[in-house]
Amino acid sequence: xxxVEQDPGPFNVPEGATVAFNCxxxxxxxxxxxxYRQDCRKEPKLLMSVYSSGNEDGRFTAQLNRASQYISxxxxxxxxxxxxxxxxxxxxxxxxxxxxxxxxxxxx
Amino acid sequence: xxxVSQDPRHKITKRGQNVTFRCDxxxxxxxLYWYRxxxxxxxxxxxxxxxxxxxxxxxxxxxRFSAERPKGSFSTLEIQRTEQGDSxxxxxxxxxxxxxxxxxxxxxxxxxL
Numbered sequence: 168x169x170x171v172e173q174d175p176g177p178f179n180v181p182e183g184a185t186v187a188f189n190c191x192x193x194x195x196x197x198x199x200x201x202x203y204r205q206d207c208r209k210e211p212k213l214l215m216s217v218y219s220s221g222n223e224d225g226r227f228t229a230q231l232n233r234a235s236q237y238i239s240x241x242x243x244x245x246x247x248x249x250x251x252x253x254x255x256x257x258x259x260x261x262x263x264x265x266x267x268x269x270x271x272x273x274x275x
Numbered sequence: 276x277x278x279v280s281q282d283p284r285h286k287i288t289k290r291g292q293n294v295t296f297r298c299d300x301x302x303x304x305x306x307l308y309w310y311r312x313x314x315x316x317x318x319x320x321x322x323x324x325x326x327x328x329x330x331x332x333x334x335x336x337x338x339r340f341s342a343e344r345p346k347g348s349f350s351t352l353e354i355q356r357t358e359q360g361d362s363x364x365x366x367x368x369x370x371x372x373x374x375x376x377x378x379x380x381x382x383x384x385x386x387x388l
Binding site for chain 2: 201216
Protein backbone atom coordinates (compact mmCIF):
# COMPACT_ATOMS: atom_id res chain seq x y z
CA UNK A 168 0.00 0.00 0.00
CA UNK A 169 1.34 3.45 -0.92
CA UNK A 170 1.96 5.91 1.91
CA VAL A 171 -0.15 8.58 0.21
CA GLU A 172 -3.01 7.57 -2.07
CA GLN A 173 -4.84 9.79 -4.53
CA ASP A 174 -7.25 9.24 -7.40
CA PRO A 175 -5.10 9.97 -10.47
CA GLY A 176 -8.04 11.33 -12.45
CA PRO A 177 -8.16 13.01 -14.87
CA PHE A 178 -10.92 15.28 -13.72
CA ASN A 179 -12.35 17.16 -16.70
CA VAL A 180 -14.53 20.07 -15.57
CA PRO A 181 -15.99 23.18 -17.22
CA GLU A 182 -14.93 26.66 -16.21
CA GLY A 183 -16.79 27.81 -13.13
CA ALA A 184 -17.27 24.32 -11.73
CA THR A 185 -16.41 23.24 -8.20
CA VAL A 186 -14.12 20.23 -7.97
CA ALA A 187 -12.87 18.25 -4.97
CA PHE A 188 -9.81 16.05 -4.61
CA ASN A 189 -9.24 13.56 -1.84
CA CYS A 190 -6.21 11.86 -0.44
CA UNK A 191 -5.49 9.33 2.31
CA UNK A 192 -2.22 8.71 4.11
CA UNK A 193 -0.98 5.75 6.10
CA UNK A 194 1.53 7.20 8.57
CA UNK A 195 -0.42 8.38 11.58
CA UNK A 196 2.70 10.11 12.91
CA UNK A 197 2.66 12.61 10.02
CA UNK A 198 2.78 16.15 11.32
CA UNK A 199 2.53 18.40 8.30
CA UNK A 200 0.34 18.26 5.23
CA UNK A 201 0.35 20.13 1.95
CA UNK A 202 -1.10 20.42 -1.51
CA TYR A 203 1.44 21.09 -4.27
CA ARG A 204 0.60 22.01 -7.83
CA GLN A 205 2.64 20.73 -10.76
CA ASP A 206 2.25 22.00 -14.30
CA CYS A 207 3.21 19.76 -17.20
CA ARG A 208 7.00 19.21 -17.31
CA LYS A 209 7.57 21.74 -14.51
CA GLU A 210 8.61 21.43 -10.88
CA PRO A 211 6.08 21.09 -8.04
CA LYS A 212 5.13 24.32 -6.28
CA LEU A 213 3.46 24.70 -2.92
CA LEU A 214 -0.22 25.53 -3.30
CA MET A 215 -1.14 25.54 0.37
CA SER A 216 -0.45 23.94 3.71
CA VAL A 217 -3.30 22.01 5.33
CA TYR A 218 -4.27 22.55 8.95
CA SER A 219 -6.53 20.53 11.23
CA SER A 220 -8.98 23.40 11.52
CA GLY A 221 -9.26 23.67 7.74
CA ASN A 222 -7.97 26.63 5.80
CA GLU A 223 -8.93 28.68 2.81
CA ASP A 224 -6.93 30.67 0.29
CA GLY A 225 -9.18 32.45 -2.17
CA ARG A 226 -10.99 29.82 -4.23
CA PHE A 227 -9.08 26.96 -2.59
CA THR A 228 -10.12 25.23 0.63
CA ALA A 229 -8.13 22.45 2.30
CA GLN A 230 -9.33 20.12 5.04
CA LEU A 231 -7.56 17.57 7.22
CA ASN A 232 -9.16 14.76 9.19
CA ARG A 233 -6.46 13.22 11.37
CA ALA A 234 -8.73 10.50 12.75
CA SER A 235 -9.51 9.23 9.24
CA GLN A 236 -6.07 10.17 7.87
CA TYR A 237 -7.81 11.99 5.07
CA ILE A 238 -6.98 15.25 3.29
CA SER A 239 -9.10 17.16 0.80
CA UNK A 240 -8.81 20.10 -1.56
CA UNK A 241 -11.79 21.99 -2.90
CA UNK A 242 -11.48 24.37 -5.84
CA UNK A 243 -14.39 26.69 -6.45
CA UNK A 244 -15.13 28.64 -9.65
CA UNK A 245 -12.51 26.72 -11.66
CA UNK A 246 -10.40 28.68 -14.11
CA UNK A 247 -8.63 27.45 -17.23
CA UNK A 248 -5.38 28.29 -15.45
CA UNK A 249 -6.18 25.75 -12.71
CA UNK A 250 -5.43 22.94 -15.16
CA UNK A 251 -2.51 21.06 -13.61
CA UNK A 252 -1.67 18.05 -11.46
CA UNK A 253 -2.41 18.44 -7.77
CA UNK A 254 -0.11 16.51 -5.46
CA UNK A 255 -1.12 15.54 -1.94
CA UNK A 256 1.94 15.63 0.31
CA UNK A 257 2.62 14.55 3.89
CA UNK A 258 5.71 15.19 5.96
CA UNK A 259 6.25 12.52 8.65
CA UNK A 260 9.87 13.53 9.19
CA UNK A 261 12.01 15.97 7.26
CA UNK A 262 11.31 14.49 3.84
CA UNK A 263 8.14 14.94 1.79
CA UNK A 264 6.01 11.96 0.78
CA UNK A 265 4.02 12.64 -2.38
CA UNK A 266 0.92 11.01 -3.76
CA UNK A 267 0.80 10.17 -7.44
CA UNK A 268 -1.12 13.37 -8.13
CA UNK A 269 -4.59 14.09 -9.49
CA UNK A 270 -4.77 15.63 -12.93
CA UNK A 271 -7.27 18.43 -13.46
CA UNK A 272 -8.30 19.71 -16.88
CA UNK A 273 -10.60 22.73 -16.97
CA UNK A 274 -12.28 23.31 -20.33
CA UNK A 275 -14.04 26.43 -21.68
CA UNK B 276 11.70 30.76 -10.69
CA UNK B 277 12.11 29.62 -7.08
CA UNK B 278 15.80 30.46 -6.82
CA VAL B 279 16.90 26.81 -6.90
CA SER B 280 18.87 26.01 -10.05
CA GLN B 281 19.83 22.68 -11.54
CA ASP B 282 22.28 21.78 -14.26
CA PRO B 283 21.99 20.30 -16.80
CA ARG B 284 18.28 20.56 -17.54
CA HIS B 285 18.42 17.57 -19.87
CA LYS B 286 20.87 14.68 -20.15
CA ILE B 287 20.81 11.83 -22.63
CA THR B 288 23.29 9.07 -22.01
CA LYS B 289 23.97 5.50 -23.00
CA ARG B 290 23.49 2.61 -20.62
CA GLY B 291 26.60 2.02 -18.55
CA GLN B 292 27.83 5.61 -18.60
CA ASN B 293 28.23 7.76 -15.49
CA VAL B 294 26.35 11.03 -15.10
CA THR B 295 26.57 13.87 -12.59
CA PHE B 296 23.96 16.51 -11.84
CA ARG B 297 24.38 19.74 -9.91
CA CYS B 298 21.96 21.64 -7.70
CA ASP B 299 22.40 25.17 -6.36
CA UNK B 300 19.93 25.86 -3.54
CA UNK B 301 18.58 29.19 -2.36
CA UNK B 302 21.66 30.73 -0.77
CA UNK B 303 20.53 30.94 2.85
CA UNK B 304 18.90 27.49 2.88
CA UNK B 305 20.77 24.93 4.96
CA UNK B 306 18.75 21.89 3.85
CA LEU B 307 18.96 20.34 0.41
CA TYR B 308 16.90 17.42 -0.87
CA TRP B 309 17.03 15.18 -3.91
CA TYR B 310 13.89 13.53 -5.32
CA ARG B 311 13.22 11.42 -8.40
CA UNK B 312 10.03 11.55 -10.45
CA UNK B 313 8.95 9.12 -13.15
CA UNK B 314 6.04 9.60 -15.54
CA UNK B 315 2.66 9.42 -13.86
CA UNK B 316 4.11 9.31 -10.36
CA UNK B 317 4.77 11.85 -7.66
CA UNK B 318 8.33 12.71 -6.67
CA UNK B 319 10.09 10.11 -4.50
CA UNK B 320 12.60 11.06 -1.84
CA UNK B 321 16.21 10.01 -2.43
CA UNK B 322 18.36 11.80 0.13
CA UNK B 323 18.86 15.04 2.03
CA UNK B 324 21.57 17.18 3.58
CA UNK B 325 21.66 19.60 6.41
CA UNK B 326 24.64 21.80 5.65
CA UNK B 327 27.30 19.33 4.48
CA UNK B 328 25.98 16.35 6.46
CA UNK B 329 23.94 13.74 4.62
CA UNK B 330 21.23 12.92 7.15
CA UNK B 331 19.02 10.39 5.38
CA UNK B 332 19.18 8.13 2.35
CA UNK B 333 16.26 6.26 0.82
CA UNK B 334 16.50 2.57 0.03
CA UNK B 335 15.87 3.75 -3.55
CA UNK B 336 19.41 5.11 -3.51
CA UNK B 337 21.37 2.05 -4.63
CA UNK B 338 25.15 1.88 -4.35
CA ARG B 339 25.37 3.24 -7.90
CA PHE B 340 24.08 6.58 -6.60
CA SER B 341 26.13 9.01 -4.57
CA ALA B 342 25.36 12.51 -3.44
CA GLU B 343 27.62 15.13 -1.92
CA ARG B 344 27.36 18.62 -0.55
CA PRO B 345 30.99 19.32 0.31
CA LYS B 346 30.77 22.93 1.48
CA GLY B 347 27.17 23.01 2.53
CA SER B 348 26.15 25.00 -0.53
CA PHE B 349 25.70 23.28 -3.91
CA SER B 350 25.19 19.53 -4.19
CA THR B 351 26.00 16.91 -6.80
CA LEU B 352 24.23 13.66 -7.52
CA GLU B 353 26.22 11.05 -9.42
CA ILE B 354 24.81 7.90 -11.00
CA GLN B 355 27.36 5.30 -12.01
CA ARG B 356 26.78 2.61 -14.65
CA THR B 357 23.41 4.05 -15.62
CA GLU B 358 20.53 1.70 -16.40
CA GLN B 359 17.39 2.35 -18.44
CA GLY B 360 15.39 2.29 -15.22
CA ASP B 361 17.29 5.38 -14.06
CA SER B 362 15.46 7.45 -16.69
CA UNK B 363 13.49 10.03 -14.73
CA UNK B 364 13.31 13.66 -13.67
CA UNK B 365 15.73 14.36 -10.84
CA UNK B 366 14.47 17.20 -8.67
CA UNK B 367 16.38 19.19 -6.09
CA UNK B 368 14.71 21.19 -3.34
CA UNK B 369 15.95 23.40 -0.54
CA UNK B 370 14.57 24.73 2.71
CA UNK B 371 15.51 26.30 6.01
CA UNK B 372 15.44 23.88 8.93
CA UNK B 373 12.38 24.57 11.04
CA UNK B 374 10.42 25.76 8.01
CA UNK B 375 7.93 23.50 6.24
CA UNK B 376 8.14 24.69 2.67
CA UNK B 377 10.60 23.10 0.29
CA UNK B 378 11.39 25.05 -2.88
CA UNK B 379 12.00 22.94 -5.95
CA UNK B 380 14.37 23.51 -8.82
CA UNK B 381 13.35 22.91 -12.46
CA UNK B 382 14.80 19.40 -12.45
CA UNK B 383 17.23 17.46 -14.62
CA UNK B 384 15.54 15.11 -17.07
CA UNK B 385 17.68 12.01 -17.59
CA UNK B 386 17.17 9.65 -20.51
CA UNK B 387 19.21 6.46 -20.57
CA LEU B 388 19.28 4.79 -23.98
